[in-house]
Structures are given as C-alpha cells and as structure tokens.
Amino acid sequence: MLKYSIxxxxxxxxxxxxxxxxxxxxxxxxxxxxxxxxAYEKLDEAQKEAILTNMGxxxxxxxxxxxxxxxxxxxxxxxxxxxxxxxxxxxIIKDKVPYxxxxxxxxxxxxxxxxxxxGIAMARNKSKFWDKFGTGYVVFIxxxxxxxxxxxxxxxxxxxxxxxxxxxxxxxxxxxLPTISxxxxxxxxxxxxxxxxxxxxxxxxxxxxARAKGLExxxxxxxxxxxxxxxxxxQYLPATILFTIxxxxxxxxxxxxxxxxxxxxxVIKRQDNTLVQALVLIxxxxxxxxxxxxxxxxxxxxxxxKLQRKGGAR
Amino acid sequence: xxDRKVILSVRDLVIKFRLRGDILTAIREASLDLYEGESLAIxxxxxxxxxxxxxxxxxxxxxxxxxDAGSIIFEGEDLAQYKIEKDWLKIRGKxxxxxxxxxxxxxxPLKTVGKQVQEAIELHQGIKGEEAxxxxxxxLEDVGIHDPENRYKQYPHEFSGGMRQRVVxxxxxxxxxxxxxxxxxxxxxxxxIQAQILELLKGLKDKYNLTTIYIxxxxxxxxxxxxxxxxMYAGDIIEIGKCEEVFYNPQHPxxxxxxxxxxxxxxxxxxxxxxxxxxxxxxxxxxGDAFAPRNPRALKIDFVKRPPYFQVSPTHKAKTWLLDPRAxxxxxxxxxxxxxxxxxxxxNG
Numbered sequence: 001m002l003k004y005s006i007x008x009x010x011x012x013x014x015x016x017x018x019x020x021x022x023x024x025x026x027x028x029x030x031x032x033x034x035x036x037x038x039a040y041e042k043l044d045e046a047q048k049e050a051i052l053t054n055m056g057x058x059x060x061x062x063x064x065x066x067x068x069x070x071x072x073x074x075x076x077x078x079x080x081x082x083x084x085x086x087x088x089x090x091x092i093i094k095d096k097v098p099y100x101x102x103x104x105x106x107x108x109x110x111x112x113x114x115x116x117x118x119g120i121a122m123a124r125n126k127s128k129f130w131d132k133f134g135t136g137y138v139v140f141i142x143x144x145x146x147x148x149x150x151x152x153x154x155x156x157x158x159x160x161x162x163x164x165x166x167x168x169x170x171x172x173x174x175x176x177l178p179t180i181s182x183x184x185x186x187x188x189x190x191x192x193x194x195x196x197x198x199x200x201x202x203x204x205x206x207x208x209x210a211r212a213k214g215l216e217x218x219x220x221x222x223x224x225x226x227x228x229x230x231x232x233x234x235q236y237l238p239a240t241i242l243f244t245i246x247x248x249x250x251x252x253x254x255x256x257x258x259x260x261x262x263x264x265x266x267v268i269k270r271q272d273n274t275l276v277q278a279l280v281l282i283x284x285x286x287x288x289x290x291x292x293x294x295x296x297x298x299x300x301x302x303x304x305x306k307l308q309r310k311g312g313a314r
Numbered sequence: 315x316x317d318r319k320v321i322l323s324v325r326d327l328v329i330k331f332r333l334r335g336d337i338l339t340a341i342r343e344a345s346l347d348l349y350e351g352e353s354l355a356i357x358x359x360x361x362x363x364x365x366x367x368x369x370x371x372x373x374x375x376x377x378x379x380x381x382d383a384g385s386i387i388f389e390g391e392d393l394a395q396y397k398i399e400k401d402w403l404k405i406r407g408k409x410x411x412x413x414x415x416x417x418x419x420x421x422x423p424l425k426t427v428g429k430q431v432q433e434a435i436e437l438h439q440g441i442k443g444e445e446a447x448x449x450x451x452x453x454l455e456d457v458g459i460h461d462p463e464n465r466y467k468q469y470p471h472e473f474s475g476g477m478r479q480r481v482v483x484x485x486x487x488x489x490x491x492x493x494x495x496x497x498x499x500x501x502x503x504x505x506x507i508q509a510q511i512l513e514l515l516k517g518l519k520d521k522y523n524l525t526t527i528y529i530x531x532x533x534x535x536x537x538x539x540x541x542x543x544x545x546m547y548a549g550d551i552i553e554i555g556k557c558e559e560v561f562y563n564p565q566h567p568x569x570x571x572x573x574x575x576x577x578x579x580x581x582x583x584x585x586x587x588x589x590x591x592x593x594x595x596x597x598x599x600x601x602g603d604a605f606a607p608r609n610p611r612a613l614k615i616d617f618v619k620r621p622p623y624f625q626v627s628p629t630h631k632a633k634t635w636l637l638d639p640r641a642x643x644x645x646x647x648x649x650x651x652x653x654x655x656x657x658x659x660x661x662n663g
Contacts, residue, residue: 031516205419212374212414213434213489214407216399223433228424303469304423 005296012288019284020277024068027273035081068277075276078274079282083267085168087276095259097245100259103175104244108181112186114183115190120226123198134191141188150181150254169253178255182248190233197229231299235298239290246283322348322493322527323370327384327394329363329370329549331426338596342367342604343384348493348525353516355528355536355557357572358546359594364529367546368495370394370412373402407489408438415498423469427481428454428466434488450488456521457484458514462663476507483514487522494524496610500535512538533576537561542629545569548594548604555630562657565624565632567612568605570650587649603634611644 024313033040035055036048043051052058071078076091084092122134140149158165164174201207202225210220247261264283267275299305300314329341341362348354356364369375371386373396379589385395385578388409396402414420421430431450436442441449446464454462457480470478479499486494496515500508516539528539536543536557543560545553545568553566564570573579574587590607594600603609606616615635624637645651 205416206422208374209412209414209420209485210422212372212406212412213485214403214405215433215435216403222426224422231424233660249318302424304471 001299006112008292008295012292013031015119016281016285016288021065023058023280024063024277027055027277028064030273032057032272051218072281077278080267080275081269081272083275089275092275093263093278093282096258096260096263098248099257100247100261101245103178103182103251103257103259104247105241106179107186108241110183111186111190112178115187116194118187118191119194120198120221122195123202123225123229124221126199126202131195134195138188138192139306141184142192146185149184149231153177153181157191165214165255167257174255178251178257181251181254193233194229197227197232201225201228231298235294238293238297241288242286242290245286318349318351320347321350321388322346323385323387324348324371325365325385325387327367327370327386328382329366329375329379331376331379332383333378333597335354336597339382339599340379340549340596341370342600344546344550345384346544346551348527351523351525353519353526353528353539353541355530355540355542355543356544356546356551357530357533357536359531359572359593361596362546363549364546367549368412368497368527368529370497372406372412373399374406374412376449405431407491408432409491410493410495411486411489411491413479413483413486413494413496413499416483416502417475418502420482421478423470426467426469428468431466431481431484431488434485438489446496450484453484453488454481456518457481457487458510459484459647476503476511479503479507479511480514483511483518487518490522492525493527494519495527495529497529499528500532501530501532508535509538515539533572545572548600549596550604550633552605552634553624553632555626555632558657559627559630562653562660563626563630564646564650564653565626565630566605566607566634567636567639567646569632573653574647574649579653581649586646613641613644 032048032052035052035057036043049058056064060069079085079113080087080089080092085194118130118134118137121130125130125131134147154165157163161258163177164171165177167174207220210224211217215223245260247263249261249265251257252259252261264276266277267279324344324346326343326345327341328339328343331338331340344363344367346367356367358364361416366379368374370381371388371393373393375381381394384394388405393405396405421427428447428450432446432454433455435446435449439446439449449461451466454465458479459465459480465473473481479502483499494515499515500511503511512535515526518524526539528535530536540557543553543555543557544551545560545566547568553560553564553569560569563571564573571587571589575589577586580586589608590610594604594607601620602618603612603616603621606612609616613635619635621633621635621638623631623633625631626637636644646654
C-alpha cells in the first residue's frame with residue numbers, strides 16, 4: 001500500500017511537470033502585445049524591448065523555464081501582469097478561494113445527503129413512486145439547460161420566500177439561493193449513480209444468499225448493498241471536493257459572488273500569462289491529487305484491488 | 315423409512331409467475347413428504363421447477379411469483395400462508411438454509427469470509443463478538459478449510475471456486491438449520507472438486523444432524539448422496555422412491571428416458587439416447603400426462619387425464635397410467651430392462 005502510494009505520487013508529480021512545462025512553453029508562443037495591456041499604443045519599440053528584457057522574456061527558453069521552476073519551489077508564482085498589475089498572483093487567488101470553497105463544500109454536502117438519500121429511496125422502491133419521482137427529477141435537471149430553471153427560480157422563489165437575489169457577504173440570507181442552485185445538479189447525479197449501482201448490487205447472488213441466511217432486507221441494504229454500491233463513487237469524491245476551489249462560472253456570475261469561477265477565462269482573455277500559468281498549475285494539481293486520492297480511497301474500500309503486483313486476481 | 319417423522323409436508327402446491335402480462339404455472343399441484351434426517355434428491359431438466367419448488371419453502375420466490383394454492387406444513391405452521399418478511403425471518407437460515415449454485419458470486423466480495431460466516435452465527439445462535447468469531451473459525455475448519463484463523467481474515471477473491479463453495483456451505487451450517495437445501499451445489503465446480511464437496515456435505519449432514527435436499531440434474535451426484543430420489547417434470551413430482559428403486563426399477567416413461575440418456579447405459583457404437591421434443595409450455599394449461607407428447611409409448615388416456623400416484627412399493631410411487639391394473643403391458647426401453655434384471659438378481663441373491 002505504502003509502496004504503491006509513493007509510486008503513484010511520483011507518477012503524479014511527473015505528470016504535473018509535463019503539463020506545466022507544456023503550458024509554460026505554449027504561453028511563450030503567444031503574441032507579445034498582451035504584456036503591455038492598454039499602454040501598447042503609446043510605447044515605442046525600444047521601450048517595449050526594455051520592458052520585455054526586464055521581465056526576463058528575452059532570456060533563452062531553458063533559462064526562463066529554470067527560473068520559473070526555481071521560483072515555484074520557493075512558492076513564488078510571480079506577479080499579475082494585466083489583470084491587477086504588480087499584485088502577486090497568490091494574493092489574487094487567496095482572496096477568491098474562500099467563497100468558492102464555501103459554496104462548493106456546502107453544495108457537495110447537500111448533494112451527497114439529499115442525492116444519496118434519494119438514490120437509496122429510488123433503488124428500494126424500484127419502479128414505484130419514489131423511483132419515478134427521482135427519475136423525473138434527474139431527467140429534468142440533466143436535460144433542461146440550467147439557465148431555464150435558474151431563471152424560473154429567480155422569478156418565483158425570490159418572490160415567494162422573500163430571498164434576496166444578489167450575494168452580500170454580511171447577509172446570511174443571500175447565501176441560501178446560490179448554495180441550493182449549486183446543489184441541484186449534484187443531487188441529480190448522486191441520486192442517479194447510487195440508484196444505478198445499488199440496483200446492480202441488488203441483483204447479485206450474494207444478496208440472495210444474505211436473504212437466505214435470514215438477514216432482514218433493511219440490514220441487507222445497509223451492510224451489504226449500500227456499502228458495495230458506494231465504492232465506485234468513492235473514487236471520484238476527492239476530485240469533486242477539490243474542484244470546488246475552481247468555483248462555478250455560471251452561478252458565481254449569476255449571484256455576483258467574488259469567487260474563482262470565471263477567473264481563468266478572464267485572465268486568458270487579458271493575456272495575463274503569469275496568472276494563467278499559476279491557475280493551470282493549481283487546476284491540474286487539483287485534478288491529479290484528486291484522482292490520486294480517489295485511487296487510494298478505492299483501494300482502501302475494495303480489497304480486490306491489488307496494489308503492488310500486476311496480473312490476474314487469482 | 316415409513317416410521318420416520320415427517321419434518322416438512324408439501325400438499326398440492328401450485329406456484330405461478332407473472333411474466334410480461336401472462337401467467338405461467340411453474341409448479342402444478344406437487345406434493346412431497348420430507349422425512350427427518352433423510353437426504354432427498356430432486357432431479358429434473360432445466361425449467362422443470364425444482365429450484366422454484368424448494369425456494370418456496372423459504373419465501374425466496376422472485377417478486378413476480380406467488381403460491382397460488384396448496385400448503386407447506388412445517389412445525390405445525392403453513393408456510394404457504396406467510397406473507398410478510400417478519401414471518402419468513404423465523405424460517406430463513408434459522409430452520410431452513412440454502413447453498414446456492416454459483417460460489418463465485420454467492421459471497422459479498424467486500425467482506426472478509428470470516429465476517430460473513432460470523433454474521434450468520436450472530437443472527438441465529440445468539441452469541442456475539444469473540445465467541446462468535448471462535449465458532450466461525452471452528453465451522454470453517456469443519457468445512458475443510460485449512461489454517462482457518464488466517465483464512466477468516468481473507469476476502470472471497472483470495473479463495474478458489476471449491477473453497478468458496480465450502481465457505482457458502484459454512485454460512486449455511488453456521489445458521490444451525492434443520493433442513494439444508496443444496497441448489498445444484500456442484501454444478502459450477504470441476505469434477506474433482508465436486509466429489510470433495512459431496513463428501514463434505516455427507517459428513518456435515520451427520521455431524522450437524524441435518525435433513526438435506528439436493529437439487530440437481532446430475533444423476534451421478536444423486537447416486538452418491540441421496541437416500542431417496544424425486545423426479546420432477548413440468549412442475550410436478552412424477553416419480554419418487556428410494557435411490558435403488560428409482561435407479562433400477564423406474565416406472566414412469568420420463569424416468570426411463572432420463573436414465574436411458576445416461577452415457578453409462580449407452581451401448582458402444584450406438585448413438586446416445588436423447589429425449590425428443592421440448593418440455594411443455596407452462597403458459598398453457600397442461601392436459602393429461604405432461605410427458606405424453608414426447609413419449610413414444612404414450613397411451614390414449616395419457617393425453618386426456620392426469621394420472622394419480624400409483625404405489626409400486628411402500629416407499630416407491632409414480633404418476634403414470636402404465637401402473638394402472640387396466641393398462642396394457644408396455645415394455646420399457648432395453649437399457650431399463652437390463653437395469654431391472656440387475657435389480658432382480660441383486661434382490662434374489
């Protein structure tokens with residue numbers, strides 16, 4: 001287990017290294033106007049050249065890359081160029097993460113609780129009311145574009161419950177709607193997957209054996225079926241949780257939450273290369289760490305996953 | 315055998331299933347007396363209803379099936395009247411336990427083997443924790459698993475097929491039942507392992523004082539383990555008797571056909587005997603003897619009236635008009651005549 005974890009960790013670091021290097025090199029291929037922002041028109045060639053040299057962009061490519069990694073090890077991701085000039089990248093991100101993290105975690109909590117509950121109810125009452133109700137909900141949420149039912153919610157729910165629309169940090173009532181909005185999709189997918197995996201498990205022979213040995217169906221559900229059905233979901237849980245840092249573009253802009261959502265799109269548009277690099281580094285680390293933790297979690301839950309040796313199960 | 319106590323008595327059981335809007339009759343007024351301590355084999359081809367018949371003793375019919383008529387009397391109660399799970403929990407495992415066909419899928423892959431045996435013990439034997447664990451280990455040893463202390467902690471995927479079947483048997487035994495139903499316990503195993511498992515089941519039957527029912531289509535298994543044989547066809551028991559009686563002096567044309575298809579009874583150089591046609595469609599009502607359409611020796615009455623049981627000996631009876639005193643003399647196939655001769659020689663000498 002430990003050996004496997006270390007091996008996977010090294011692999012992850014290597015993947016990360018490749019991603020960051022490729023992105024770094026690709027960024028150097030972009031046109032250079034972006035580095036000057038609005039000042040581009042006013043500067044002459046010599047000034048531009050001076051600025052670029054000053055930023056180290058005229059050094060040979062491998063030196064630039066070395067410098068980038070040296071700073072990275074020191075924890076310095078550089079300063080923003082055009083988005084908020086001269087502000088350290090970490091500062092910008094640090095301000096935004098808490099909002100995205102709060103809403104993300106709250107919505108995952110609600111999604112898991114309600115979604116898994118609904119999924120279990122659906123699996124236990126297959127082809128009956130709860131199953132049909134849940135299926136209806138899942139189909140609706142997944143098929144109808146979010147904008148449609150968000151609009152509906154804007155118009156009616158805000159009116160009926162007297163909930164304020166826009167997010168204000170010091171008014172807890174304004175936190176409710178965005179949290180619910182973010183949970184709707186999660187509830188649908190957790191319900192769908194739990195139902196699916198539980199129905200799969202329910203049809204397996206070991207459930208029949210458990211029944212034949214006299215275990216009541218409630219206990220079969222809890223001790224055997226639910227536990228086994230949750231394993232395939234556990235794999236994706238860490239990645240899902242970590243990715244809440246990235247925020248939700250749509251919901252954050254809808255409620256004007258100053259979170260991370262949309263930041264990457266924004267800084268690419270503004271060609272803020274240091275910020276783009278930093279964000280790509282963060283997002284890919286999240287993805288890789290998430291998958292890594294997922295695999296470890298899965299291996300803890302499922303004894304059939306042999307970690308050290310390759311080859312058949314038996 | 316006659317003086318033995320009847321432990322389970324099934325009378326005129328009818329079991330129906332609803333399939334895509336149609337109703338299928340899987341068991342047609344089947345009756346059976348199970349004697350305490352005996353070992354009964356139910357044989358028949360696929361779809362003859364042998365599994366469904368025994369599953370109904372434990373309330374394990376699929377959701378689309380139900381007991382339509384008849385009774386299953388066990389310890390003074392009629393199991394056919396049980397409707398809710400709470401009733402069945404008094405029977406399942408505690409009184410009647412079952413060993414399933416496929417050991418590869420019968421165990422929960424994410425729980426240790428020991429915990430799964432222990433779960434059955436804690437459920438039925440009123441002990442918990444360490445004490446239950448010790449008992450689980452000793453039962454694992456009883457079913458022939460070496461080094462049970464370590465094996466207790468292992469997961470099903472670390473066991474071979476035969477070993478897993480031993481664990482499934484251990485779970486059944488751990489319930490401490492009176493009746494053990496083995497639903498094709500060796501079908502999924504290879505031949506060398508089959509013999510070991512049958513030997514094990516025979517040993518456990520004596521040690522734990524079990525009454526056993528084997529469901530199988532393998533007559534070789536039957537010969538090995540059974541005191542009595544019940545032959546099932548189209549949802550009814552058409553012949554039942556002591557092992558030797560059914561093997562050497564079969565009466566029903568279906569039993570003849572079944573035995574004639576055994577490779578051991580074939581004649582070298584001749585094609586193996588096969589039963590022509592297919593089993594009747596259970597969606598329709600069956601008239602007369604269900605086997606008549608496939609039976610070249612069928613009498614006229616076989617197509618009109620369902621035969622009752624005719625007693626051959628105190629322990630042997632069959633549902634065929636051939637046993638009626640008014641029936642014409644019909645000769646069984648040659649292989650069956652040979653068997654009868656051996657039987658007569660054996661009885662006289």
